[in-house]
Amino acid sequence: MENMDLNLLRALDVLLDEASVTGAARRLGLSPSAMSRTLTRLRSATGDPLLVRAGRHLVPTPYGTDIRDRVHVLTRDVQAVLRPQHREVDLKALDRTFVLRANEGFLNVVAAPLVTAIMKEAPRVRLRFAPKPDKDALPLREGRIDLEIGVRGVSAPEIRSRLLFRDMFVGVARIGHPLFLDGDISVARYAACHHVVTSRRGTFRGPVDDALEQLGYQRTVSVIVPGFPDALEIVRQSDLVTHVPRSCLTNLSNDPAEILRLRPFQLPVKTPEIVVSAIWHPRLDADPAHRWLRETVYTVCRKVLAH
Structure with a gap:
């Protein structure tokens, strides 16, 4: 580990996302020549060209394409570990959009009281409810979903969850x-x-x-x-x-x-219990705003669905 520079991980993430030395340099606040030297270091470290010229543009190599999503998720995970947020959140001033994924049945019952509770405490917060076509954890891993409500799948062992209620x-x-x-x-x-x-x-x-x-x-x-x-x-x-x-x-x-x-x-046959949880990626675990969102969802569910 003494020879590993984690700054290279961030640079690799931006380079693969921009597919441009100039664009990556602009995002990272570096000069194009410094960014070019960083790409050279990355090529040496990985043993792969990563980005190659195609006419007037750069395109990723097969290896670059293969690792792009993994590098992005890993970069965000590293940032979450090394720069956790311990400050208290000012809910009245919180200006943020949260994306929640849940099925129609949950939204039909809980969405309205949840929106009311959130707007009361944090009037500048925006909610976007996304459809839930499956239990795929990739949107959580990529940061496209902030919080999922539903039955936890088995394909993502790192995902965090908290029981909201049991259903039948x-x-x-x-x-x-x-x-x-x-x-x-x-x-x-x-x-x-x-x-x-x-x-x-x-x-x-x-x-x-x-x-x-x-x-x-x-x-x-x-x-x-x-x-x-x-x-x-x-x-x-x-x-x-x-x-x-x-x-x-x-x-x-x-x-x-x-x-x-x-x-x-009552059904004349016995079916498995439905365990409904709030589900999120561990990179948001210590985020105070996300922690408040999780607690609000939990409180509203307990109040609305108490039986």
């Missing part, structure tokens, strides 16, 4: 559905219904199907939608049934008209 699937049908006419809902009667399911990947099969199969049953999935609110809207106007996280029904208690049109019920 419940069945939902419209009031007056034939499923409610004959007493308890049996597995056979439930499986005989036509179903609408929520799947970001567009798959017909899920944990309910696995549970039914273990009991020797198979259901008919007639519709697939990307979000839980879509499933509830279809169920509200048809004889299809669905299952959603219990938290998705929180807002129904505030609207008597909605209660009269939708009726939840």
Whole structure:
């Protein structure tokens, strides 16, 4: 390590991002000649040209292309370790945009009270809610997402998380559905219904199907939608049934008209518990503004979803 200059890591990150010695020099406050000498040192250290001339421009070598994203993430991680922020944050003056990723069901229930809580304490903060097509940790690693709300994946062991709440699937049908006419809902009667399911990947099969199969049953999935609110809207106007996280029904208690049109019920099969967490990259762990954001999300979830 005595021969390793971490300044070269930052220079490599900027050079690969700019693909220009002049552009990199401008960003780092160096002269083009100093930046050129740094590129020479990097070529010597890595044993690869990294950037080569193509006409009037520079283009990365295959090795340069391969390491560009890794270098960017590593540079930010190193900066987070060597320059942690210990100061207190002035929330009234905090001028920052946070990008949160969550599914539609969570946003439908928690987004409004969360925005209210954040605007009350930090009126200059901006929130951008991003879609959640999967559990890929790459946006967290690259800094494109500040905080994710959902079930933690298994592909990124370095990612930090904090439990927000535990949830479970419940069945939902419209009031007056034939499923409610004959007493308890049996597995056979439930499986005989036509179903609408929520799947970001567009798959017909899920944990309910696995549970039914273990009991020797198979259901008919007639519709697939990307979000839980879509499933509830279809169920509200048809004889299809669905299952959603219990938290998705929180807002129904505030609207008597909605209660009269939708009726939840306990599924006749057992499905895995849903563990919903706040998830972030460790480079933001010590950041006071991000720490405040995490605490606010936790507090709002506990208040809104207490059951």
